[in-house]
Amino acid sequence: MIEDVLGKLILLEAAILLALSYKTVVRKPVKRLLEDVEAAHLLLIPLFIGASLFLAFTISALIKNHLRWIDEAPIDHQLVQAHKLLQASLLGMCLYLSMLIYKFNHLMRARTSLNKALKVEEKQLEDWKHIIAVRAYKLECKVGRLEAGLKELKFEYLRKSREAEAKAAVASELKKQCEGFNLKHDRELEYNQTLRNQLLSIDQTLLEDKQKISSWTGLKESILRDGLNLLSPWKILEPSNNVSEECSDNNPVTTNGCYQTLHSGTSAPSSPRHRHRRPVYQTSY
Known part of the structure; x- marks a missing residue:
């Protein structure tokens, strides 16, 4: 059982x-x-x-x-x-x-x-695979954009390097020109200093000449003033209308005398008419 x-x-x-x-x-x-x-x-x-x-x-x-x-x-x-x-x-x-x-x-x-x-x-792995695939695609797109940007940057770098080389050459040329201008400027400064010294010497000479001229002018003025004072008692130059009339005559001797009277301050030799004129109050014989 x-x-x-x-x-x-x-x-x-x-x-x-x-x-x-x-x-x-x-x-x-x-x-x-x-x-x-x-x-x-x-x-x-x-x-x-x-x-x-x-x-x-x-x-x-x-x-x-x-x-x-x-x-x-x-x-x-x-x-x-x-x-x-x-x-x-x-x-x-x-x-x-x-x-x-x-x-x-x-x-x-x-x-x-x-x-x-x-x-x-x-299932999670499949989801992760999908997510990773999407991320990988995005990263590939980003890598492509970055590569394109890198190529553009390389071209830009080459262009900038060429421009920098050209600017460096221009800068070196300008530097040479600047050195030449500096030398020329130094020479011009020396020449300017020389001209300044010459002008100063000329100014000194002119100042001395002016002083001499002013002294001669003062002497001349004093002579003229003294000469006019000597002639004033005889009243040769009064009135001025007579002098102008006398100067307006056609006689060359009278005209020269008037010029000498006006400019030299001395009386010109009187003409025979003035010299032999008699006063009104004298009676003729």
């Missing part, structure tokens, strides 16, 4: 192992059934412990009986030994299969969770 139950239990456990090992239609219902059974693991643990103790007791009894009979045992005893050995074997196989089912189910659950995690990771 026990052997039949243990045999059926072993067949059931073997079927469960086969259902879990291969991906068939009955795999998911078997998993659900095992999950429901494992939910009541508090009831299975004492059963498993009792079966383990019973197996240990049976094995110990077999060993004792085997050691008791050193010689050949009677036939009924051998049958009892064979029966107990069969029971112990079936029970051990049943416990072994149950342990395999438990571990296999645990591994299947871990595998399922790992598959779910892998699917999530694969």
Whole structure:
């Protein structure tokens, strides 16, 4: 009776192992059934412990009986030994299969969770791949723009370098011209200083000449003033109308005399008419 139950239990456990090992239609219902059974693991643990103790007791009894009979045992005893050995074997196989089912189910659950995690990771990886592809495309576009900008900068650098070389050549030329202008400026300054010195000497000479001229002019004015004072008693130059009339005559001698009277301050020699004129109050004989 026990052997039949243990045999059926072993067949059931073997079927469960086969259902879990291969991906068939009955795999998911078997998993659900095992999950429901494992939910009541508090009831299975004492059963498993009792079966383990019973197996240990049976094995110990077999060993004792085997050691008791050193010689050949009677036939009924051998049958009892064979029966107990069969029971112990079936029970051990049943416990072994149950342990395999438990571990296999645990591994299947871990595998399922790992598959779910892998699917999530694969999905995230695909999302990351898409994001990385988009970023890579953007970076490639940016790299292309940067390369184009780098080429433009190279061309600009070459152009600026040529301009700098040309400006450096112009600067060197201007520097040479500036040095020439500086030399010319120095020479002009020396020439200007020479002219200034000459002008100063000329100004000094002119000042001395002016002083001499002013002294001669003063002397001349004093002579003229003295000469006019000497002639004033005779009133030769009064009135001015007579002088102008006399100067307006056609006589060259009278005209020269008037010029000398006006410009030299001395009286010109009187003409015979003036010299031999008699006063009105004198009577002629």
